[in-house]
Amino acid sequence: MKEDIEVSRLWSRGLTGSDVSRRGDHSGRFRPSLARRSVLKALLGVTAVVISAALLGRAALVQFGADAPREPTEWPRLLNEVPVTGVDLRLGQPNNSPMVVAHPSDKDLLVLASRVDGPDFSCKLHVSGDGGRLWAPADPVPKLPPGVDKCYAPEVGYDDDGTLYYLFVGLHGAGNRPGGVFLTTSADSGRTFSTPWRVLGPLNYQVRMVIDQRLGHQGRMHLVWLDAASNGSLGGLPPAPNPIMAAYSDDGGKTFSAPVQVSEPGHQRAVAPALAVGKDHAVHILYYDLNDDARDYQGLDGPTWEGAWSLVLATSVNAGRNFGKGLIVEDQIIPPGRIMLIYTMAPPALAAGASGEVYVAWYDARNGDWDVFLRRSYDGGASWQPPVRLNDDPLGGGHHQYLPRLAVDASGRLDAVFYDRRRDPENVRYDVFYTSSMDGGRRYSPPLQLTTESSSSMIGGRYTVPSAQGLVEAGSGLGLLSRPSGAIAAWADTRNAWEPDRSRSGLTTQDVFATEVKIAS
């Protein structure tokens, strides 16, 4: 009995072979520490496998965590800019409006969507497997949907599983009317794409897409667009209202929620929405209200509008189910010139952080030349700090800064890029400048020039509509991707723009270039 108790006590300790062996019982009949040796062997085996996997390639280690964000202790370090789109002077294509996103778990896998404004409207996609050093073309729309002649104005995003979504507007006819908005997906990094399917009907313009990867199984895909009541006149929208609408999908774009109106009757000429997801899945939509400016809204002839525009932010606190009343963030936006083509009007810049901060940026002519301004909110857009000027060249010095783009990385660092003509006394050639803030937009790093060669604002696509006389299409903005290690910026570049006869007149060639700003630790 006593021995039974002793045995039972030993057994009660679990796999107690060692205890038994110390007691000297049953030598040779069984292996006292077998269980512990088994566990140790298993651990060694796992370790060996992990090391082998690491030697095989970094991809396997991606599964085991991401880099922690670091505070930089020295100025950002700039890497050489690289070409993304391929040049062909025989075509003279204006490539612009880049949008860059990263795979959710493979930080070296990037995709960049861009727009083509000529000779025919089109859309492109490029993929990089080495963090943006080299870019290869992909073919997201090898066959256009029925009734569509061209794809245009693409947007890209990834869901949490790594499925790539490519959204584009289908144009048709000589007038390039939007025949619908379509979506296609790729599960193999852009090698193959699904057959596109329609997600929005005709007469929908200025569509933007953002995927909230943190919500639901496939993430929540948010769309925002301008819903035109009818075909407008050449180069312009039909008379207001043409509301801004939003919807979302939780199944990868197969079905969408019933669209809800974002812009209110009080903002009749709401245009060019921007979209961002913030704290607790809040959805922010920022748009211009052109107020009484029917001239730009409808593409009518005439000089720059004499009045002011407004910037309005609408927020959904229930992940896009409905939106609250629009809040005027800025109401003294002095138009920087005529809107070249209302359909391609660049949206304002919008970014939101995980702690409730919201940033908006735009450019206007209140100081005579164009300047980039930023306002920030720390309470999800309920209240706003006074505007700050992001560019630091002399006030009213006669050099334009414009088309800002904002992004916030996981650590809360705010990045900003914009076009800047400070280096050209003639105010024609532009460079790309970058600045960042580590303290929620209170202080900024001195603007850093990203481009080694300036580009010309007189090179690009032109439209034969009244509003576009004498103007050149710059695109809907720059591309910007913020990550803990730094930021990747992309822009429309004209360094390769030459006529075959080596003249420089009437040029249209724009190529997308990119560079990386490394935030050193």
Added chain:
Amino acid sequence: MNRRTKDIALRRDRTLSRLSVRSSRGLRTVLLSLAVLITVLTSSCQGRYEALPSRVTVAEVTMYEFQFHHDTVAAAGRHVFEVHNAGTLAHEMVLLSVPNDFPVSIDAQARSGTPAAFPTIAFLPPRDPGESGTFAVDLAPGRYALICFLKAPDQERHVLKGMSSELEVR
């Protein structure tokens, strides 16, 4: 050891034996599962990189007086030209498309004095000594030429001094 203890020991022995067998099996199962998992992960990851659409060729071109130094054969697809002027004069680089059946070399054509027009695909503007430039281009299989048309101090164009070369894309 009495019989009861021996019985208990035997049961324990069998149990531990089963455990050891199970442990062995379990260990093998764990290792096999991990091996399969790692294989799947790495193959899918390798598949991801292999699946990236089209390859990218980095075409390094060095410009001297009076020649282009580069690989003369390349695969079709995306090329990123990284051009560096290692000479003492400014040089440019014009990338032309040449018909496959063009009867002479581009150098012979340039020196022949007979005009011929070839489509210009890309043009890298003049680079001073030590400067570099880059552009990307998608090249289909065919014949291409690199030429510098700048004038030397003696006013003779670089191409007539031999600054042309051909690139075969397969």
